[in-house]
Amino acid sequence: MRDVLCVPFDEQHELVFAADCSGGIGLKQYDVVQAPYDVVSYYGARVSLMELMSIGATPKAFVLQNFVDDGSWDKLVAGIQQTMVELQLSLPITGSSESNMPLMQSAVGVVAVGTVRKEEKRINITPMDARWAVIGEPLVGEAVIHKKDRIIPLSLFRMLLQVDGVYEIIPVGSKGISHEWKLMHGERPLRCSLPSHASAGPATCVLVSYHQKQEPLLQSLAGTLFYPIVNEL
Structure with a gap:
């Protein structure tokens, strides 16, 4: 069992989804951990992309769910882009911001989307003597x-x-x-x-x-x- 969802795509490939979220981490008054929003998104992107790539999948796109506020979008995107730079990736980013309801704490969700060849998927391939x-x-x-x-x-x-x-x-x-x-x-x-x-x-x-x-x-x-x-x- 791994923290990814694999969905059949064609005879040779599967779509792969990996997600992460954080709550109470940011710059709002009631956040438990104070951290800049580019740092928050950097680590969220890190988790989802590591999960995706660790099974042999190739990342294709990134989805950001911003529950902080509209003004934090650019900082959140910047953190994701830094993660991509370190992984030598360049992916399109889409997503949404909660702009109607102000929240007392920060919350961010991320999803990495990719594809993997079925024959190259690295799940449950470890031999017993490893x-x-x-x-x-x-x-x-x-x-x-x-x-x-x-x-x-x-x-x-x-x-x-x-x-x-x-x-x-x-x-x-x-x-x-x-x-x-x-x-x-x-x-x-x-x-x-x-x-x-x-x-x-x-x-x-x-x-x-x-x-x-x-x-x-x-x-x-x-x-x-x-x-x-x-x-x-």
Whole structure:
């Protein structure tokens, strides 16, 4: 199970949709976390595009739902465009703004739309003897702003997509590493030096399955962001 929706398109392709949202994060008086709107949308776009690209899909378009106000649209678009720059993408953006009802807290929703060849979809393709690691650390809220150096960079994520011997890359969300692990392995236990139940907010880390021969390369690419998982059968 992955956080994407795949819909048959033709004999060879599927449409893929990935979504993310945030609430109470922005510059309104009652927001829980104070953050500029380009930062808010940057991380929302990051999540949805990482989810899309991690299964082998090619992004085609982006949808923005702005519940802040009309005046925040350009800042939100700027954040999305920054995400695209870091992922070497150029996508059309459409969406809508709530301009009738003023809200007391900020809210933003994003959807990435893409296509994937059925034979190239990277879901449930990890062999049983694969090794696993977490790259990046689980962070949420203000920690995302103050500990940027512990977040997996999009440049590194993009490189991992191209490494031979990397089977699957699974962005970790708000339910933590253990949640993503259980979706893949059921009750199969794991050991990791990171807090496995901590929220990873806007996909600040990823689970990676890989052939053991690629471990030195992954350690070199990720540096101190590489956290091996020791799983027990």
